[in-house]
Amino acid sequence: MAEEKEEPINPMMEEMKKQWAAMGIDPNQMLSYMNNAMGMQQNIQDQLNQAMGSNPFLQNLMGMAAGQAPAGDMLNMFDESPEVKEDSDLTPAELKAVLCGANIAYGNTQYLNTLSTYCPVEDILEGLENAWNIGSREDLLGTLDWLDKNGHKAYFDIIWAKLSTLPKAEWRAGIKGLALQALVDTNIEPERLMTYATHILEGYPGLLSHGIFAAAKTPDVTAWDLTRAINLCRFGFDVEYLTRDEALQKIQEFAQKLYSTYDSWKALSEGYVTGFAMWSGEGDALDERIEQHGVLLQHPKSPWTKVSWK
Structure with missing residues (x-):
């Protein structure tokens, strides 16, 4: 049976645990709070990604942030221009x-x-x-x-x-x-x-x-x-x-x-x-x-x- 690898010790985390303990705070409980907060942050990010994925304007905005040219009438988001789709099939x-x-x-x-x-x-x-x-x-x-x-x-x-x-x-x-x-x-x-x-x-x-x-x-x-x-x-x-x-x-x-x-x-x-x-x-x-x-x-x-x- 292969031996389980020990996780490397994080000196910064160990120091934080010592400081929490010195302050009367349970290090394990504090780590649990931090993990929960990180999980909530990831959940919020997932929801934002889902919303952006279904919204053509937000998709365009993400593309512009990545250096892509705006598609269609995307720049209308930044002024009072009415939104008009170039390829309307009506x-x-x-x-x-x-x-x-x-x-x-x-x-x-x-x-x-x-x-x-x-x-x-x-x-x-x-x-x-x-x-x-x-x-x-x-x-x-x-x-x-x-x-x-x-x-x-x-x-x-x-x-x-x-x-x-x-x-x-x-x-x-x-x-x-x-x-x-x-x-x-x-x-x-x-x-x-x-x-x-x-x-x-x-x-x-x-x-x-x-x-x-x-x-x-x-x-x-x-x-x-x-x-x-x-x-x-x-x-x-x-x-x-x-x-x-x-x-x-x-x-x-x-x-x-x-x-x-x-x-x-x-x-x-x-x-x-x-x-x-x-x-x-x-x-x-x-x-x-x-x-x-x-x-x-x-x-x-x-x-x-x-x-x-x-």
């Missing part, structure tokens, strides 16, 4: 439909011109569950149906029907009567209606100062609901709740409704931002969406500047 009609969801895709730093979002599947599943209570194909289809037929547009229409009949000085008093009106509609939650009305009241001046509402006598937030529906279809494809054909068919159906509602990318984007203002209220998040609205309309890399609305 037809012109499919591309235009997917671009109707650009406000959300840009906000999430997703590619604007692909069906897949290229986000890690586990992150998508967690986001669907936490933000939408979607945990299955059936949940997704139900949410898409709600966004299409009701959504938050139902709330905005009630609010704007009231505010549009009043001078702005009377808006705050006018929204107080909305709760009673909501009681006759089983699809409307009175408390949510009042919250959204307050958000519109407070966010309106900021929207107006950025030119939003300027050309719309009757604002329409259909875009807020259907751009989210389009992005949910993309997520649904990524997690295999929808096939490619199903996702693209639904996206194009939602896009057709947007084409008939708005007359430009600008009007579409204003509808989205207005809906976001109703949902979130004024603050940094709304300011960021307004800024993104401008980038999508003007940045030379934005597909909106290259794909005609008509």
Whole structure:
């Protein structure tokens, strides 16, 4: 039988053990703590490597750190440029439909011109569950149906029907009567209606100062609901709740409704931002969406500047 080799003595470690013992610390226990810490560090590194392996942007970043040339539109990560994939396989009609969801895709730093979002599947599943209570194909289809037929547009229409009949000085008093009106509609939650009305009241001046509402006598937030529906279809494809054909068919159906509602990318984007203002209220998040609205309309890399609305 071969003799077991003795591990070489590490003088530095032996000295540390002596110092720990002199301080009243059990050297073996301290070594156990150190080994556990090293194991945790390795586990964190493994998780980071796994996340980077499934994310094209992080893969690119790792390659750049190793001296490789950036692939595709990688440098967009360091400025406000929209993310655009060079080898998109969408037809012109499919591309235009997917671009109707650009406000959300840009906000999430997703590619604007692909069906897949290229986000890690586990992150998508967690986001669907936490933000939408979607945990299955059936949940997704139900949410898409709600966004299409009701959504938050139902709330905005009630609010704007009231505010549009009043001078702005009377808006705050006018929204107080909305709760009673909501009681006759089983699809409307009175408390949510009042919250959204307050958000519109407070966010309106900021929207107006950025030119939003300027050309719309009757604002329409259909875009807020259907751009989210389009992005949910993309997520649904990524997690295999929808096939490619199903996702693209639904996206194009939602896009057709947007084409008939708005007359430009600008009007579409204003509808989205207005809906976001109703949902979130004024603050940094709304300011960021307004800024993104401008980038999508003007940045030379934005597909909106290259794909005609008509």
